[in-house]
Amino acid sequence: MFKGQRGGLLRSYALIAPLFLFLLATFLLPVGMILWRSVFDPELRAALPATAVELSSWSGQGLPPAAAYTALAGDLRNVDGASLASLSRRLSYENPGFRALLQSTKRKLEAAPAGVTPDLATLDPQWRANSTWQAMKRAAGPVGTFHILSALDLRRNYETGIGPARPGAALYRSIILRTFAIASTTAVLALVLAFPLCAFLARQSDRVRNLLLLMVLLPFWTSILVRTTAWLALLQDRGVINTLLMEMGLIDQPMKLLYNRIGVITALVHVMLPFMIFPLLASMRSIDPRLFRAALSLGATPLYAFRRVYLPQVMPGVMAGTLMVFVVTLGFYVTPMLVGGPGDQMISYYIALYTTGTLNWGLASSLGLILLVVTLLLYAVQNALLRRSGVGVR
Structure with a gap:
């Protein structure tokens, strides 16, 4: 009797298995991908791994420690073009000038004599701005709330907290x-x-x-x-x-x-x-x-x-x-x-x-x-x- 009930239960599961697989492929997986992509932020960590580690431990207030500048200089020397382009697109969501900043800084670092690491602050004054480093910290990933907050016209400021992304605008x-x-x-x-x-x-x-x-x-x-x-x-x-x-x-x-x-x-x-x-x-x-x-x-x-x-x-x-x-x-x-x-x-x-x-x-x-x-x-x-x-x- 028990074996008969178990066989009937297995046959019932077999009948609903195609429907379950269909729902899994057409609903559950897409919804899961939406949930994941809304918090997935991997570009900076993939392109500048050492910099991402340093920024993760930085509080976001003032300027980062000298180790972050050193890590960024080393990462920019070694990053490939595809990874840098992907990172530039991600950071341009906050500031369209990031693409030019990263590309010009990389060219100046590569033009420097071997064994010499120029001070990034002397290469471009934007590296002395807290807003530049905050934007990079928000992208340090691999998981973050930047995209969700952006969809609500909000942005995390590590000095003042979460506030409007664009003052006076709520697109x-x-x-x-x-x-x-x-x-x-x-x-x-x-x-x-x-x-x-x-x-x-x-x-x-x-x-x-x-x-x-x-x-x-x-x-x-x-x-x-x-x-x-x-x-x-x-x-x-x-x-x-x-x-x-x-x-x-x-x-x-x-x-x-x-x-x-x-x-x-x-x-x-x-x-x-x-x-x-x-x-x-x-x-x-x-x-x-x-x-x-x-x-x-x-x-x-x-x-x-x-x-x-x-x-x-x-x-x-x-x-x-x-x-x-x-x-x-x-x-x-x-x-x-x-x-x-x-x-x-x-x-x-x-x-x-x-x-x-x-x-x-x-x-x-x-x-x-x-x-x-x-x-x-x-x-x-x-x-x-x-x-x-x-x-x-x-």
Whole structure:
């Protein structure tokens, strides 16, 4: 009996093994790589190993000890071109002048007579600045918080602590807030449009409901690139919408509906509407309509019965659809790029830019990590609210 149970258990594990391996390859490993690349900072330690050791023991205040200057001079003499180029790219994230500083210092050291190590401070006055050495200490790695802090417009100063990376500017925080604002607006508008439609569909016969759901699915089956391009034709200055409004005499000149926030949200709501309709409709169909009629028969007004009887039962579908629309919208790239302006690009645009354009994988991974953390927090908040309201799944 025990052997039979163990054999059945092994067969069950064998059946789910392909799914586990698929999830491991397509989800767990990529997420792990994002987490690792957001803190991985190996360039300085690979190019200047002795300097990295000296900087690790330096407090970051004032100027480093003479041993750090000696180690840097020796490392710059021996570093190869590829490692120095990689390090220069990493340090240029903080100061674009680092590439020229390292290259010129290396040339001057190689031009010095054999056995003579010139004083770095005499080769370039930047080596007498605390900010130069602090930037190198932040890159001493191999693990650090530079990229994560940069994604939040922060920087570690070893004399004053963590503070703004650029005084008076918050580039990435404004991009993150913009992304959340667009996703929130899209989720709210999708809910406003989907709720009455789902309430209507829930009361129809199966045949009518399936026919109407087919109309909902038709654009969903169309490529997102095709749908977004269609909105370009609809929203442009001489497009269908502006032409119709002008012929009706409602406007005198075309409205600006394209390459702004209006166009982005309009196209996103159209794309995300099915993601709201299906969980909301499933929740509404699971409700016993007799409960609402019973509340009315007991003297409750329609509004009171809707708020106290109907809405709590449909709330799981509302929260599931809203969370799904919000989370999926956070990662949109094509739609804002095609119908939005420079001030409407979402965080996924910058992740793609830093991944394929500037090759700043650390910052791209940190921005992706922020999206992942926000998604997990929202999911936890949703579960907590459902349990608190007594409608969560037990």
